[in-house]
Amino acid sequence: MNEQDVLRRIFRESGKQGSDVVIGPGDDMALLRPEGWTFGSPGGGGGGGVLLAVDQVIEGIHFERPAAGLDAIGHKAIARCLSDVAAMAGRPVASLVSAILPPDMTDDDAMVLFDAMRTVGERFHAPIVGGDLAVHRHPTHPLTCSVTVMGAATGLGVVSRFGAKNGDLVCVTGALGGSLDSGRHLSFQPRVGEAIMLRAVLGERLHAMIDLSDGLGLDASRMLEADSGLQIEIDADRLPLHDGIDWRGGVSDGEDYELLCLVEDGELPERLLECPFTPIGRVVARPAADAPAVVVFDGDARHDVASQGWEHRG
Amino acid sequence: MNEQDVLRRIFRESGKQGSDVVIGPGDDMALLRPEGWTFGSPGGGGGGGVLLAVDQVIEGIHFERPAAGLDAIGHKAIARCLSDVAAMAGRPVASLVSAILPPDMTDDDAMVLFDAMRTVGERFHAPIVGGDLAVHRHPTHPLTCSVTVMGAATGLGVVSRFGAKNGDLVCVTGALGGSLDSGRHLSFQPRVGEAIMLRAVLGERLHAMIDLSDGLGLDASRMLEADSGLQIEIDADRLPLHDGIDWRGGVSDGEDYELLCLVEDGELPERLLECPFTPIGRVVARPAADAPAVVVFDGDARHDVASQGWEHRG
Secondary structure (H helix, E strand, C coil): CCCCHHHHHHHCCCCCCCCEEEEEEEEEEEEEECCEECCCCCCCCCCEEEEEEEEEEEEEEEEEEHHHHHHHHHHHHHHHHHHHHHHHEEEEEEEEEEEEECCCCCHHHHHHHHHHHHHHHCCCCCCCEEEEEECCCCCCCCEEEEEEEEEECCCCCCCCCCCCCCCCCEEEEECECCHHHHCCHHHHCHHHHHHHHHHHHHHHHEEEEEEEECCCCHHHHHHCCCCCCCCEEEHHCCCCCCCCCCHHHHCCCCCCCCEEEECCCCCCEEEECCCEEEEEEEECCCCCCCCCCEEEEEEEEEEEECCCCCCCCC | CCCHHHHHHHHCCCCCCCCEEEEEECCCCCCCCCCCEEECCCCCCCCCCCCEEEEEEECCCCHHHHHHHHCCCCCCCHHHHHHHHHHHCCEEEEEEEEEEEECCCCHHHHHHHHHHHHHHHHHHHCCEEEEEEEEECCCCCCCEEEEEEEECCCCCCCCCCCCCCCCCCCEEECECHHHHCCHHHCCCCCCCHHHHHHHHHHHHHEEEEEEECCHHHHHHHHCCCCCCCCEEEEEHHHHHHHHCCCCHHHCCCCCCCCCCECCCCCCCCCEEECEEEEECCCCCCCCCCCCCCCCEEEECCEEECCCCCCCCCC
């Protein structure tokens, strides 16, 4: 089973969504504007709404329990969802957690896990407002946490992943690669503040944004709709990489939780808060209908990386 | 581990919630009012906001897979959450689903499950706007679905579970008991329309409401805060029961997904749409600090039923 394919089939069947739904399934978060509601924000401006997304972490797929530690697992469970809020340039409002615990976990273990979730949630102003907890009797049952996060569009408006335009600069926050081996996948800080700053600095020039969860190659390919006629070109030499990582690792290791942005050509900030912001390529017209969606130039070589990444498998 | 106790501990630690949180953990749903937002509704009125709750169904705890059938499981997963919206007298807006599938499920199985969720979601105007799907490799992994539902407070305002007042009538929708044996726990219709109608008919006289998931005794006890000084009295002879069920079954079988309401004394509707609405008792002053929170009068006998119900265990 390919989970992405199944989800696409499921949501294609969904037919027309309700009139409250502005952005439905397929983006980093859904955007809802129920009838009669208004979404003024302290910063002024319109275009607001309720952002919602759900994400789960599962022992044996996203982490190994003894190795990771319960506080790191709790951190990751919430931080992954907050990274979705960042990808929309929203502000976090609240989170909800459902968890299934294996029978060998104690009450104190559960508290360590939830304390870690609560801590990162509160740091990003997304307190846990609801939860459901179950213990499964089967001794091999894995620990699973499903986290829903609600965000609010700021007065600047949200940023979809689907706004690519020919000629856009391709930019990335932070550095890429080696997240799983280094343990960064358990301790990363979601780029919530950086994303709002980007939206403020770049305004309407910020055409599209996604967070890098599965790898630059795969995630970049998800920014181009099938009929876009566009291609994302990445220059291997410009990729900001963690120590000891080559461009292939930067493209395919996954779990970076950095932001990949498509920005109208022009001046760029070099940093957002303490975070580097690096142009790594450009959006161009796809040279042929069957040309790859994402290519990396490495010297004279040209590599199709549209499927380079890590599809989480159990 | 007692999951309810652990959740209480977790949420007690949460300290002050954010300023957006009007109702936090502990009620049927959280209520959020982000700064600057207004919540006008087609029916007019204020007091609105975003309602959120999460709930999960787990193979081996809430259903047995071959017996239940995937379409019934999908129905139950969403309908349980919609019952929470009913308990707040809200209107459903959207739902999000995360699921972990065991390795023996096919793509087509997943589609049957999600089609059932989509169908009940859309029937109640809560389309699925986001999802996360994983397959676990372990052959004994149970099927699990976690569902988050977003609701909107209507212009009439929400109803908390914590509004009990001395002298209130205790009322219940529908009939109770035998849900698990009869299969009703897999096919029930959440009382969304009935709840909004109740709120419209009774107005501010509708002091408190909860949906009956774990059994009348246990759920009624959850409507009284520890320091309320109140007791809920139920008259066994007045309980509306399904065929073949005695009052003990009606109080403790659980999974009824009917609404339990505390209403200021006065005239009551006999029906809501097609659904009976039955007074079954009264809220009184608790005769002693250590008196039970919920009692059933059966002729001359008086039974403590505050712990009568079904705590879902793996």
